[in-house]
Amino acid sequence: MEKLIVIGNGMAGVACVEQILKHSPRFDITIFGEETHVNYNRILLSSVLAGEKEMDDITINGLDWYQSNNISLRLGVRITGIDPVAKTVTGDDGSTIHYDKLLIAAGSTPLIPPMEGTTKQGVYCFRNLDDTRALLERARPGVKAVVIGGGLLGLEAARGLQVQGADVTVVHLMDRLMERQLDYTGGLFLKRKIEELGVKVLLEKSTSEILGNGHVEGLRFEDGETIEAGLVVIAAGIRPNVELGRKASLTVNRGIVVNNYMETSDPDIFAVGECVEHNCVCYGLVAPLYEQGKVLAATITGNRGPVYKGSISAAKLKIMGVDVFSAGFTDDTVAGVEAVRYEDPSLGVYKKLTLKDGCLAGVILVGDVADSHRYTEWLKDGTDLSAQRRNLLFPGSAPDTGCDVASIPDSETVCGCMGVTKGDIISAIHEKGLQTLAQVKEATRASSGCGSCTELCKGLLKAVVPEFEEDQKKVLCACVPFTQENLREMVRTQHLKSVQEVLDIYGNGHGCEICKPALSYMVDMTWCGDHEEDRSARFINDRVHANIQRDGTFSVVPRMRGGVTSPAELRRIADVSEKYNVPMVKVTGSQRLDLLGVRKEDLPAIWAELGMPSGQAYTKGVRMVKTCVGTTFCRFGTQDSISAGIELERRLENLFTPHKTKMGVVGCPRNCAEATVKDIGMVGQEGSWQVVVGGAAGKSVRKADLLITVESTEEALTAAQLFFQYYREHANYLERTYDFVERLGMEKVRKETVYAPPAVREALLDRLAKAKALSRDAWLEREAPVNPTQFVQIQPMETIAL
Amino acid sequence: MKWIKITETSNIPKREGRSVKVGSHEIAIFNLGDRFLAIQNSCPHGGGPLADGIVSGNSVVCPLHGWKTCLESGEVQRPKDLQSCVRRYPVKVEEGVVLVQIEATAKGRETQERMCTA
Structure with a gap:
């Protein structure tokens, strides 16, 4: 077997090895990686920085993949020398290994512009997992961060730092952001959007010096101005790693030069990815890696034939709410190139197509990238557009998927991140009987990268699997056959203020145990008090405000905000328990006390004698806020978690939610009250709070996602309230927060809550305040029951011996 | 067989049930808006209090595990094909008062069970 050595364990090297493995197994493969991690998706580092993904989530190939393919993996070893005559490589660990074929996939290194002080502490690049980890550790509220470089990577880094709470400024040398991809107008539109997010531009x-005594304190520009900075990220471009090519005496220009078969000037050495130069072009994006890898795999395995024709550089910015797409040749100042433009400053939409000889040459889309796939196809195919000049910017009656999946050729790449074609997906669907998007992701990896091809993948599933049904299309139940989203809309716009009204107008008139409680919630949430409450549509727990037990008795859990009680309360609980012969008193998992086995008719008296409000332990509503001791007593506490927790509970208690809502507040990252597995959690750290949502520790266990990091307790409470009300308004009934955030995606949730425009945030808080004002402690019904027999057992008017 | 006065109609809200003890019988009486119906207040599954269930048309859903029982026939409708049933009691309303008819215990239950499995 021939020995193949791969230098580089990044996306290009490993993707190429995957392609080589698809041909006959003729190589004994060793991969050298300078980083100490298995292969991961580098383009998702910005999502890790923005807290949208965990580091583990972006692994592409785990160790088991290397093992099952008999690949030896040497991590943490840098190749320092190549001897093309002896055919050996030498590592920085001193080892020298022979190769028959050598693949250089050494990638690139960040370009550091000439300036003073780049080695000071607090100056980072944004290139690998270690950089990302370091940035995550240092970015926090109050930190002033400066990103040098306003390209794709710089902007994504800026956004990530800002999500972590930092005060971010992007400093750019050119007259517009992303100047390689955008024209002046496109740059202006983008700048406005970035500034709207709160990032300064x-x-x-031009930066001349990074200031500071050991640690960075600021920047000085060439015009003499200075700016304060505690953290600097340099994202000014990349430089292909060509040193090894030079050492192997290969032809090197800007990159290692390869021909159309991906061969270098040495017949046994090949190169792929960001370190190569093909036809005078070096690529820094992901799609070309896959196209090159396929050709290289054919060549190296003795199937020389396919040629690499170069890639159309297409770039998509991965920042929530800032849609930017650019591809091809967009400069229309060149003779023979004309531009077609559309711009709407209020909507923030800018589109420009460049045409040459009747064909599309390039495209810029800002604010609306729905048509990016159509344009990419036109670019690749060189479609003659003369006949459709009137429909270039606005397709006539295109199908609503934005793209007709049937018209895509099988060879077309659907997922650019993972290099998956339409044919791959279709055959996987057929061969493996895939039915859901999750299965497609797992089997083909399509849509597991940046996610921009999700709609296309769904379209393919729809076309091939007739049973495929998107979750959102599910109707509430047969009694009212509409989606919950439709029903919420109907309740609101048709002013339906009772469950029976909805059932009479849109349903079968009587409803069932599935739809009645759901409709009750919708009506209550929409009209909050200004409606006719129909107790018959609610579960028994919500009629008597206690949790029914297996023997028909009930449990009573009084509210104990933040899990804090007092001797007086405990004494009353003890007295009540004895007086009413409560069979069991138990400490719950929610830091409260549960009185179990209470008879329905005793409920009002017990509530009165307890003198405590309802803990809502029986309903789909605000359960509790669990807290740790925090700075009040704990010697490790960094925040006053008890006060914050009690305040959070006070602000939200007595409200109903689509499913139960459990919360937790902890005073330090030790997480003693398990805030990171709660529906809403606040995690205190030195000088700031992380607000996390969508956690679970029930049937499924899920770590909560970061919503935002903020400095003050008040800001954290507000963020929690924004999410809470958003969940109330948009989740389906019985949908827990962890399913809700996964269905919507954290990007959307953040964009529509904490990063929504001020007016939207205020409206959310106003609606919450209105609902809160009309809500009341359910146990007050002990004094004014909604009907005389709510709690009382009916006594027959006459008795009889039977 | 005697009609027994139970309670004023207003004590049983529309589309809800209430339980009442008459001698050894525990009965769940439901107000369906246009009529009242009564069955034993014990689900054949786990003895759950049917009076506390949600009414769905002319059926009631047990609050414990969701068994669905027809208030008119007494048959369990969910789970399907179970051929289990609950005892029914004739009901009438006179002068705003709900009356229930109860026949002698042992014999009555026997008749009902036979009807159900037939």
């Missing part, structure tokens, strides 16, 4: 600024 300085253009035409």
